[in-house]
Amino acid sequence: MQTIPLLQIGLGGVGRELVRQILATEAPLARRYGFRLAHVALADTTGLLSAADGLDRAALEAILVAKEHGQSITTLPGSTTGSSWEAFPLEQRAIFVDVSAAPGHEVPLAARIAAGCRVVLANKRPLSTSMAAFTALTAHGATRYEATVGAGLPVIATLQSLIDSGDTIIRIEAAMSGTLGYLCTELEAGKPLSVALRAAHALGYTEPDPRDDLSGADVARKALILARTSGLNWEPEAVTAEAWFPPELASVHRDEFMARAEELDAPLAARVAEARAAGGALRYVATLTPTGASVALRVVPADHPLATLRGPDNLFSFTSARYAERPLVVRGPGAGQPVTAAGVLADIIATARERW
Amino acid sequence: MQTIPLLQIGLGGVGRELVRQILATEAPLARRYGFRLAHVALADTTGLLSAADGLDRAALEAILVAKEHGQSITTLPGSTTGSSWEAFPLEQRAIFVDVSAAPGHEVPLAARIAAGCRVVLANKRPLSTSMAAFTALTAHGATRYEATVGAGLPVIATLQSLIDSGDTIIRIEAAMSGTLGYLCTELEAGKPLSVALRAAHALGYTEPDPRDDLSGADVARKALILARTSGLNWEPEAVTAEAWFPPELASVHRDEFMARAEELDAPLAARVAEARAAGGALRYVATLTPTGASVALRVVPADHPLATLRGPDNLFSFTSARYAERPLVVRGPGAGQPVTAAGVLADIIATARERW
Numbered sequence: 001m002q003t004i005p006l007l008q009i010g011l012g013g014v015g016r017e018l019v020r021q022i023l024a025t026e027a028p029l030a031r032r033y034g035f036r037l038a039h040v041a042l043a044d045t046t047g048l049l050s051a052a053d054g055l056d057r058a059a060l061e062a063i064l065v066a067k068e069h070g071q072s073i074t075t076l077p078g079s080t081t082g083s084s085w086e087a088f089p090l091e092q093r094a095i096f097v098d099v100s101a102a103p104g105h106e107v108p109l110a111a112r113i114a115a116g117c118r119v120v121l122a123n124k125r126p127l128s129t130s131m132a133a134f135t136a137l138t139a140h141g142a143t144r145y146e147a148t149v150g151a152g153l154p155v156i157a158t159l160q161s162l163i164d165s166g167d168t169i170i171r172i173e174a175a176m177s178g179t180l181g182y183l184c185t186e187l188e189a190g191k192p193l194s195v196a197l198r199a200a201h202a203l204g205y206t207e208p209d210p211r212d213d214l215s216g217a218d219v220a221r222k223a224l225i226l227a228r229t230s231g232l233n234w235e236p237e238a239v240t241a242e243a244w245f246p247p248e249l250a251s252v253h254r255d256e257f258m259a260r261a262e263e264l265d266a267p268l269a270a271r272v273a274e275a276r277a278a279g280g281a282l283r284y285v286a287t288l289t290p291t292g293a294s295v296a297l298r299v300v301p302a303d304h305p306l307a308t309l310r311g312p313d314n315l316f317s318f319t320s321a322r323y324a325e326r327p328l329v330v331r332g333p334g335a336g337q338p339v340t341a342a343g344v345l346a347d348i349i350a351t352a353r354e355r356w
Numbered sequence: 357m358q359t360i361p362l363l364q365i366g367l368g369g370v371g372r373e374l375v376r377q378i379l380a381t382e383a384p385l386a387r388r389y390g391f392r393l394a395h396v397a398l399a400d401t402t403g404l405l406s407a408a409d410g411l412d413r414a415a416l417e418a419i420l421v422a423k424e425h426g427q428s429i430t431t432l433p434g435s436t437t438g439s440s441w442e443a444f445p446l447e448q449r450a451i452f453v454d455v456s457a458a459p460g461h462e463v464p465l466a467a468r469i470a471a472g473c474r475v476v477l478a479n480k481r482p483l484s485t486s487m488a489a490f491t492a493l494t495a496h497g498a499t500r501y502e503a504t505v506g507a508g509l510p511v512i513a514t515l516q517s518l519i520d521s522g523d524t525i526i527r528i529e530a531a532m533s534g535t536l537g538y539l540c541t542e543l544e545a546g547k548p549l550s551v552a553l554r555a556a557h558a559l560g561y562t563e564p565d566p567r568d569d570l571s572g573a574d575v576a577r578k579a580l581i582l583a584r585t586s587g588l589n590w591e592p593e594a595v596t597a598e599a600w601f602p603p604e605l606a607s608v609h610r611d612e613f614m615a616r617a618e619e620l621d622a623p624l625a626a627r628v629a630e631a632r633a634a635g636g637a638l639r640y641v642a643t644l645t646p647t648g649a650s651v652a653l654r655v656v657p658a659d660h661p662l663a664t665l666r667g668p669d670n671l672f673s674f675t676s677a678r679y680a681e682r683p684l685v686v687r688g689p690g691a692g693q694p695v696t697a698a699g700v701l702a703d704i705i706a707t708a709r710e711r712w
Contacts, residue, residue, distance in 0.1 A: 021521060021522050024522045025520070025521065025522040028520075028522075029520065032495075032496065032497065032520070033496060033497055034496060139388075140388065140389060140390060141388065141389055141709065152517075152521075152678070152684075153684060154510045154513065154514045154517070154686070157510065157513065158510045161508075161510070161698070161699075161702035161705075162698070164381070164384075164385065164388070164701070164702060164705050165377055165381065165508075165697075165698035165699075165701040165702050165705070166377050166380045166381040166384075166698075166701075167698060305664075305687075308661075308664060311682075313682055322508070322692075322694045322695050322698060323688060323689060323695070325689075326667075326669055326688060326689050327688060328508075328509060328686075328687075328688035328689075329685075329686070329687040329688055330510070330684075330685070330686055330687075331661075331684075331685040331686075331687070332679060332682060332683060332684035332685055333679060333681075333682055333684075336678075338678045339678050339679065341521075342517070342518070342521035342522070342523060342678060343517075343521075345520070345521040345522075346517035346520060346521050349517075349520050349521070350706075353497065353710050354709050354710050354711065355710065355711065
């Protein structure tokens, strides 16, 4: 039985679900693949908790309980208040699992790879800064990042297999914001945007500031990751997103933005009417080709797979040299803690199976 | 640079395309993952050709030319006429890649796994005999078999990731015969089955004896593989398929069957009319749940993903504990030599990355 050391960064909803899934799959994974995943360290924003031999089940369960009660992990034995995951000894090998949303991890994570570690990311940020940082992380397959795009859906692994087997990407079309997909469906049902948006906000379907969804910036980051995985050496400026709101609403306070949401109703209703008149559907689509990207509200024809999309489902359509006439399409829920954590765990298992 | 030895069984259309793809990806795979795939042996039905250090590019290209001209590989230097791949030394480690359609490989392949080898299959037969043989091949992840179901589509890898991460399959619905899908589309367009079938037969879209498609046996084999991958320990009898022809046409000569194809027109036209009257579409669908399987012509509602399927595309819909409300769906061309070979190559790469 081989022990695979993990260092986990982030104990939010996805991070806690990941701990639960690792505990629940310990016996079947040992039986099937002959390894055991051991948390040698866990970090949240308040500190680092480590155990050379791996935290045992009781310790991990205590951490889950503490976090569910809003406590910091620094209240637990073995923790170092204020110490970040970067304090973990550089000579110690582990899979570094980043399920945070924090910026600035690309350089320290690349340093761990240089020291012989592997990385698994749900955090998009380390992959969406400079191309040089992306290359430092992903060279030689040292980083897996399925959950950064489409959560648990097989998107990155599929694209990577196409590229590795010598296929060439001609076009990727993707709807990869559950929130914006949900709003499109509501608009089609005739709801004013302001009504749909306030409901979604109240239900927690949007970010605390809904402009973080409506700006399209998150979709642009995912599109950049898809482009780079396809072999395109693009800097972030290559992918810009069309926002759902005008520039004058970009810098007002969040409360003022919500209060003025009615200003978006007429322009978006006009876009929906325009799509309907053309016999199609309005979708927020990322379109990538080797020559450029578009991330925007777009009218798609009624017989296009994207037109059949409803609610928060994601859809990814890959047209390649080998899938030229008819694309390879992956569709399903692209958000949610259980499926995101499952995507991370699948990457951890693939890395562990490499016994790198 | 690590050299990964391959023994390839089968040099038909998929086998030759696999050799071409391996030659075409040598440099990028070496750069990306630091290994080189080397054919230490190639076998077809006439003999075995081996080279301890791996066949070089010129030798592989000569083999491709010989096979394209209908010659046996036994005309080439290094070959052993009449010797099967089983003559390959048992003490030599390799990835055994079976892209044949031959029966009886499950026991000798399992013996190779016991001797420390790994297996990649496009051949469905070794996985669709007894459950004991399936277990001997797949225990500890020693065999990968993405191309057995849906060719290059990410079906087995997706299902395996769901299971490994602790998800539970509730239902799989799949359309996984391009030929039967094509016929369904033609029937919906109003063509009599006999007309569509003879056209498909003339174009080589069907097996030489079209009953090999119309019996549903191939779909049943794929359904069995999906069920077993989901963790269901089913023997082959657990999955039976509805044939498109009556029992009295099962044992007549192929030519007589083709001559009597008109006898199928009225019953199938009636099924299409029935589907239309119900507001749905007629599809040949495999449905799996933990309690049983059905492989049959079925009326699917108009808003079901399967109803939107056209022509030879495959579709796989996974409903699980985590994908409960809305399924994870994979769709696209599920046959063809380039995509099948690419599925095999992706499995070889994943195995090689494990440096097992």
